[in-house]
Amino acid sequence: MNLPPREASRDLTTSLRIRLFAANLPKQGRGLLNKQNPSAYAVVTSISTSDGYKVPSTDASFQRQGSFEGYRWGDTEIVNSRNPQWTRTIPLEYEYGSESYFYVHVLQSNCDGQAVHGHGSTKSLDSDAFSTSFGTALFEVSDVLGTRNTTKVKRLRSGGCVFCKIEPVQQGEAGMRVCLQVEARGLVISHGNRRAWTSNSFYRKPDALFEIAKQHASNSEGAYVTVYRSTPAVNTLDPVWDAIDLDCGTLCNGNIDQHLRFSVLLQKQKGNRELIGLAETTLRHLLQQNSSYIGDTECANGGDNDPVEKYKELILQRNSSKLKQVGCLRIGGYELIPESTNRSLSLREVGSVEGTVLEIVDLAELSPIGIPSSATGFQHYIERDCEIKFCVAIDFTSSNGDPRFESSLHYQSPQTFNDYEETISSIGRSLSAYIRTEEFAVWGFGAKFDGKISHLFQCGPDPTVKGVDGILEAYKSVIQGGLTMSGPTVFCKALQAAAVRAKRDHEIMTPQTLSYTVLLVITDGNGDSLDETRRKLLVYNQLPLSVIFVGVGRSDFGQMYSFLQESTRESMNCSFVEFRKHQYNPAALGRVALCQLPDDLCAYMRRRGF
Template identity: 25%
Template sequence: MSFIVIINNLLFLSLSVGAVCVLYTQGVGNREWREYGRTEVIDNTLNPDFVTKFILDYFFEERQNLRFDLRLERPLTNEDGTFTICHKTEVVKNTLDPVWQAFKIPVRALCNGDYDREIKIEVYDWDRDGGHDYIGEFSTSYRELSKGQSQFSVYEVLNPRKKKKKKKYQNSGTVSLRFMSSHVTNPLFLLLFFFSRTQINFTVAIDFTASNGNPSQPTSLHYLSPYQQNAYSMALRAVGEIIQDYDSDKMFPALGFGAKLPPDGRVSHEFALNGNPDNPYCSGIEGVMEAYYQSLKSVRLYGPTYFSPVINHVARYASLVKDGSEYFILLIISDGVISDMAQTKESIVNASALPMSIIIVGVGPAEFDEMIELDGDEIRISSRGRFAERDIVQFVPFRDYIDRRGNHILSMARLAKDVLAEIPDQFLQYMRTRGIKPQCPPQSYSSKLPAAPLQTQI
């Protein structure tokens, strides 16, 4: 005898409502809405269950605005309650104990993403002339099948006709599920699984050294114009507004370095922008912006430009997390030459073994040779003979993203796209090298506030 198995999935019956959902996406520069796609029309219900799925490319580094419009239109098509074939096995000939080869099938094709949707498996005795003899069937679901990952599953193959005619009929045989494995092979989906379970902790560090110029003068990079944002504000908002969507509590430590602080004029390279060293957290990017503006009014720009204190600050917290439940991103915005290059390299080499990434945005007209050196795209940085375990630094000069037509929205979108482009790969590389899989929702970073105030100063 020769056997073949046919797997069918159920198309649910949906009563029409004359409703259709239209998806619009928004352009980055001009903010215009464009129609991306639309669902089928569902008739006669206040709770339409649309079958059509919208498939969009996901970009970690961009804000992707979507708009869904519900409309009343004439019905076009509906699921009708019948089964449709989603897979056929090969034919196994000349045996009463067939073993079919393993096969792969997307979850979308198997059950349209619905783990509890009914799946029917039919078994036939294959005939060369195409008149295959029906042996029987059984029903299951993806959720039930997935138990085969941890246990051996046996299903009875039943023929409803024989069961109805013969009182002593038990079954027409059994089908054993010997092995099932469900996994994500696309890095994008793996990234989304991680992001749904990993707390992203975002920290800001802003350069308050004197090389930025007097904040009260229009020539200063810190100048607060009533008409437009300065380079620091634009860089901070461009990156922060994307990152904050991945931080569940949206409470961000905001630090400054290279300034003299009131009341005694001590120089600090790790001070809280909100003036509270015991709790440097700000609520959302708007809170960070407000703390930045207030700091410009209270501190005195000084120097030198030290990066290592703020890197070590974030690294202290990252070193406490080894299970992948949290990942740390530090944004440094600075205008010039790094004064503690050797110490900064050592800090980065140490941090490369931690769940941490560093973004550096250079503002102003400087050449930024040292900041480019820290970005290990071509040559992995080293310190005292040790090389960084992985590249965790991304540097971009802000001036390369200034739109000549004065479109600041487009400038900020381009900047955010490039500075955040490497974060997903850095994130996944850390998880993979540690053998870490997505975990349950983590404890918030804000619950690990330092017991003592920030200390780094001169």
């Protein structure tokens, strides 16, 4: 029976971006005196575990072929540094519950004449065979998303390490771009800790560039992530850089109140950079026409009919703890504009705007650019440390067969998993990527103990187990314990046990202590007392609880499909998946089983106003 997909499953596929950093890459060149910083860039190749393409798994295979097999998702710009922070991101479409692996190849460009600074700089390489490899790292999307700050680090073969950060692209980011003109005045450069260069210095003036970094959204005191790097302005203490045009998602995750850090850097001959000064602000402040932060200046260009540009002046300080002024940063010139707006912008040498913006966005209407409450994504709550609590209930009724015989669904084979083990492994590992504590409850139902039927009992010696392997061990301990299988198949006690946990969390939940419970019920039959099960699910619908039923074996699950149709009409947080339809594709089983979870979780959080 084919059921129409629930509208809520739209949150299953989400747009992400991959951001890459590296640290401690080895210097290049022969001899101690000829060592130089590497011109490093990264290539991302991605491949699904379900298709037949083959991705190089070693650096040797890459160097031999001179190119990558499989899907090439994109590359970063080239940065001349041992600790490159690449600003170009790699887009990614990801389906929650699926396994999606990708390789990050960190490479040294051996070609001269490369653009190594700009946000949009590209390689003029005909083939990656002209590059040498520092190493290759393998990442899995859900594994990265499940970590704190959604960042993983892997060591590289030739030395150093690569950091992979995956960010969600929120719905509110789409369609808005920001254009800014940045320049500096009166930069003070410390030289050998003995001499300060000023605007009337006899020496050659420095080459300066600037970077924009945004504060990590999930950490109010956390590190900043570089999102833009300019090309250097040469031989000047009053640099005027090219105008920048960035989408709001890249710049500030669509949140105009997110903290931004502007850093002005000295570009040295060997590629090293030295901080001149920095200033912190927000996009909202930059776009406001009337502000008293540091000061507003007007720069008139030409006659009375020429456009008048407003600039914000930000004081540059040596660092956030030292208040010594080392110049000022002037930001202005452009507006926040819809991406669909037709505009023609041309710059004079001083950076003024000759074109006009056809449509200006009112600051009073900017609040929806942030994360919309009606479309808040699953990953947003995971980044806010929402704790997913996983419980498993296993059917031990007599219809499964005697586990001592191979015909039983509970038969323990030394070579392969049975249907119950395969279900636990597939769904548990798909979900555990978003669980940080991995303390799981494992229950059974439908067995006799001391001649008395039990519709709920603990599997294993401990109330909770550690990880998916702990669930499998607890399950095996029950089978090896010689229990007596019985009946009927009753789900209500397991539902009640999960609801007790969810209710406790529901009563004490705050925006800082978010949690959600997922109950996996694995059964070989349709279950008895489905009317009572439906009533309980309707009562539990207001709790942070989702129930996933998985049917194993060869039974006719017609009643369960009918039950699912009724639950869809009544908006109960439950779903049903038939194992045999996905038994040869474990990744698909986990993906289909969890397809409703993002919507259930988001709907509950929105009802609570979180």
